[in-house]
Amino acid sequence: MTETLLKTEMTFEDFKAEVLNDYKTARISRECSLLGRKEVLTGKAKFGIFGDGKEVPQLALAKAFQNGDFRSGYYRDQTFMMAIGQLSVEQFFAGLYGHTDLNFDPMSAGRQMGGHFATHSLDENGNWKNLMQQKNSSADISPTAGQMPRLLGLAQASKIFRNVKDLEKFTNFSNKGNEVAWGTIGNASTSEGLFFETINAAGVLQVPMVMSVWDDEYGISVHARHQTTKENISEILKGFQRDSENNGFEIFRVNGWDYPSLVETYQKASAIAREEHVPVIIHVQQLTQPQGHSTSGSHERYKNAERLAWETEFDCLAQMRNWLLKNNIATEIELDSIDEISKNLVLEGKKAAWNAFVAPMKAEQNELVTLLNSIANSSPNQVFIQKNANDLAAIKEPIRKDLLVTARKTLRLVAGENGQQTLANWIKNYTEKIQPKFSSHLFSQSNSNVLTSKEVLPNYNESSEEVDARLVLRDNFDAIFSKYPETLIFGEDSGNIGDVNQGLEGMQEKYGELRVADVGIREATILGQGIGLAMRGLRPIAEIQYLDYLLYAIQIMSDDLATLQYRTAGRQKAPLIIRTRGHRLEGIWHSGSPMGMIINAVRGIHVLVPRNMTKAAGFYNTLLETDEPALVIECLNGYRLKEKMPTNLGEFKTPIGVVETVKSGSDITVVSYGSTLRIVEQAAAELLNFGIDVEIIDAQSLLPFDINHDCAKSLEKTNRLLVVDEDVPGGASAYILQQILEVQKGYLLLDSQPQTLAAQPHRPAYGTDGDYFSKPSAEDIFEKIYSIMQEVNPSDYPSLY
Numbered sequence: 001m002t003e004t005l006l007k008t009e010m011t012f013e014d015f016k017a018e019v020l021n022d023y024k025t026a027r028i029s030r031e032c033s034l035l036g037r038k039e040v041l042t043g044k045a046k047f048g049i050f051g052d053g054k055e056v057p058q059l060a061l062a063k064a065f066q067n068g069d070f071r072s073g074y075y076r077d078q079t080f081m082m083a084i085g086q087l088s089v090e091q092f093f094a095g096l097y098g099h100t101d102l103n104f105d106p107m108s109a110g111r112q113m114g115g116h117f118a119t120h121s122l123d124e125n126g127n128w129k130n131l132m133q134q135k136n137s138s139a140d141i142s143p144t145a146g147q148m149p150r151l152l153g154l155a156q157a158s159k160i161f162r163n164v165k166d167l168e169k170f171t172n173f174s175n176k177g178n179e180v181a182w183g184t185i186g187n188a189s190t191s192e193g194l195f196f197e198t199i200n201a202a203g204v205l206q207v208p209m210v211m212s213v214w215d216d217e218y219g220i221s222v223h224a225r226h227q228t229t230k231e232n233i234s235e236i237l238k239g240f241q242r243d244s245e246n247n248g249f250e251i252f253r254v255n256g257w258d259y260p261s262l263v264e265t266y267q268k269a270s271a272i273a274r275e276e277h278v279p280v281i282i283h284v285q286q287l288t289q290p291q292g293h294s295t296s297g298s299h300e301r302y303k304n305a306e307r308l309a310w311e312t313e314f315d316c317l318a319q320m321r322n323w324l325l326k327n328n329i330a331t332e333i334e335l336d337s338i339d340e341i342s343k344n345l346v347l348e349g350k351k352a353a354w355n356a357f358v359a360p361m362k363a364e365q366n367e368l369v370t371l372l373n374s375i376a377n378s379s380p381n382q383v384f385i386q387k388n389a390n391d392l393a394a395i396k397e398p399i400r401k402d403l404l405v406t407a408r409k410t411l412r413l414v415a416g417e418n419g420q421q422t423l424a425n426w427i428k429n430y431t432e433k434i435q436p437k438f439s440s441h442l443f444s445q446s447n448s449n450v451l452t453s454k455e456v457l458p459n460y461n462e463s464s465e466e467v468d469a470r471l472v473l474r475d476n477f478d479a480i481f482s483k484y485p486e487t488l489i490f491g492e493d494s495g496n497i498g499d500v501n502q503g504l505e506g507m508q509e510k511y512g513e514l515r516v517a518d519v520g521i522r523e524a525t526i527l528g529q530g531i532g533l534a535m536r537g538l539r540p541i542a543e544i545q546y547l548d549y550l551l552y553a554i555q556i557m558s559d560d561l562a563t564l565q566y567r568t569a570g571r572q573k574a575p576l577i578i579r580t581r582g583h584r585l586e587g588i589w590h591s592g593s594p595m596g597m598i599i600n601a602v603r604g605i606h607v608l609v610p611r612n613m614t615k616a617a618g619f620y621n622t623l624l625e626t627d628e629p630a631l632v633i634e635c636l637n638g639y640r641l642k643e644k645m646p647t648n649l650g651e652f653k654t655p656i657g658v659v660e661t662v663k664s665g666s667d668i669t670v671v672s673y674g675s676t677l678r679i680v681e682q683a684a685a686e687l688l689n690f691g692i693d694v695e696i697i698d699a700q701s702l703l704p705f706d707i708n709h710d711c712a713k714s715l716e717k718t719n720r721l722l723v724v725d726e727d728v729p730g731g732a733s734a735y736i737l738q739q740i741l742e743v744q745k746g747y748l749l750l751d752s753q754p755q756t757l758a759a760q761p762h763r764p765a766y767g768t769d770g771d772y773f774s775k776p777s778a779e780d781i782f783e784k785i786y787s788i789m790q791e792v793n794p795s796d797y798p799s800l801y
Helices: 012-041 055-064 078-083 089-097 148-163 187-191 193-205 259-276 305-313 316-326 332-376 382-393 400-413 420-434 469-483 507-511 523-535 547-552 554-561 595-601 613-623 676-688 710-718 732-743 767-772 778-792
Strands: 070-072 181-186 209-214 250-255 280-285 466-468 487-491 516-518 539-543 577-582 606-608 630-635 642-644 660-663 668-672 694-698 701-703 721-724 755-757
Touching: 012 055, 012 078, 012 089, 012 316, 012 332, 055 078, 055 209, 055 259, 055 316, 070 148, 070 523, 089 332, 148 181, 148 193, 148 209, 148 523, 148 554, 181 187, 187 193, 187 209, 193 209, 193 523, 209 259, 250 259, 259 280, 259 316, 316 332, 332 382, 332 400, 332 420, 382 400, 400 420, 466 469, 469 487, 469 507, 469 613, 469 642, 487 523, 507 516, 523 539, 523 547, 523 554, 523 577, 547 554, 547 577, 554 595, 577 613, 595 606, 595 701, 595 732, 606 613, 613 630, 613 642, 660 676, 668 676, 668 710, 668 778, 676 694, 676 721, 676 778, 694 710, 701 732, 710 721, 710 732, 721 732, 721 778, 732 755, 755 778
Parallel strands: 070 181, 181 209, 209 280, 250 280, 487 516, 487 539, 539 577, 577 630, 606 630, 668 694, 668 721, 721 755
Antiparallel strands: 466 642, 606 701, 660 694
């Protein structure tokens, strides 16, 4: 069995050193799992989920993993991260404790629970590092199988880099497409739809993806017989096996305790994926989970004595130890020494991580106790303040919540006293210092964030024609693809026919099938392709055919894309543009505007709602000069309306977070967006005949919304507010109202009750009448504004009903 490992030129001593180093890495990882569980159960950490039982196959994976490769995995891959040199014992425990300093927990600065791993693709300024000089791990997420769609894009990037000749200069991101994307997942999670959707898409695309399934027969307490047909994922995936006539996967099965076979299998998989761009599935069977699923329970509750005895015997570390002894690679004494050294290393690393975690909080504790004692001396409530100080000082291992709870409760006791301002200043300064540790990097903080982009107006000349609006989009995309070779677009019907509304007409023929591509009906992995491609330095535009179909992808948008910068504290990014279309079509499934749902699920992604195609094209131009993800929702009924063709295609830019006043008025401010804006304009024209002058503001973007507070400035003039949209009541209109009244303090400027006008609380019914009775009409808007003005001046505006 040792021949496999010795096939490269190395001496036995070199071979022995490498294998024993692997064993030591695995032992250290196991000790981290064992001690980590104790840290949770004693209260030092909140929750633990560990990689014990999966150590040996991860060693094999690490041996095949090369610089430039990417991992997209789940929360049991600690041994792999240690083996590639990207996770130390101290960092492991810092993550378990939730240390908010990126220098101690480089994975997420305490924002994710332990077991979620990432490397840094960006430097401290948000600029790309050379990804080819390091081994890369995309940032993990907890939702099961949620890592799969992103994995597809990480693998597809290699295919793009290998086959699009204009990308040869992007040497920081690829070496001629020779990089492999490695996925890991637990066997139970292969039951998720995202797994099957990704496997199918990878087989179609033929991308260098190696998918490891860690199979220990259980999903928490549920056995594989309840999870998977035939209790065997590789068995039911046999139809994906490639053959001489058909593309597909290469599928391997290997036992998770068989170290040499694992090494051989992973080397074969690496060569196939790396050289041939063929996806591979490695079903790693007969694994164990010595401590059960997590710290929230014990596996003795659901595993019988026979299974537990088998797990003891076939624990991968026990089997690796037996192999080392049987093949005379090491002695009992040598292995016992490694075990003891590993245990001590982990114990010392744990102590160092804990001391580093508590030290700053103890210093802050002492600072506050001293301040409270000082304030107490001059307060009539000295006894109570002194008690608060003593209680705080008695906490041996304080957290920051303890400090602020004590300080804020004490502030009530010194209201109106000399010490009030001193304590209030301490609370404010402390909060300003600590809050960013938990809140920074929801959006980019680099010099390329969207707020750094300035508006560039579209230019026109005497020969500028009125054309179908889709042609403005089409010709602007042409300019984009010519200007940015790293830009590509893909979606259902996006390629051959140039999208369902022909905004990409002729683009595939001009730029090729890799840059302008058709894909299958699989929205989640369309989105995932975009995330993975963007994480590797490309600028993808993922097209979701209709806004209603976005629901298939909303979980990936919310859990992965929207949180990426946040959960890595600014060390990874995916500046993906999501293109879709919606608003004002008739019927339930192609006309929705679930904007409230979207904007509250995707904080971390910009949500842009242009009223016409020129504005939409301007958004695409803006986004490609910035480094943040965004959703652009084009107006579904606007492609055949006439717009002037700009002369500066690819250059004009629509500002993000800036509203536009499309009509000035003096009586009432109406805020809307998208297709509904045209209905508002119609109603406003009719209201002028009755002496009511409406100021119309186009929101343009919902995330962010009106960063210059122009809506409040409008209210200074009109003193009345109506928000109109076609979402359900309490949806986006309620969000806009909250932004204007609370954030912009618009409530101070009102003479009338602020109101909203939204759609009915059901989906729009089919047909023109269905639309009229489901969404706000021009008559609805007219009568709503009229009624507001009737309340102001009943004599001039007598009641209509």
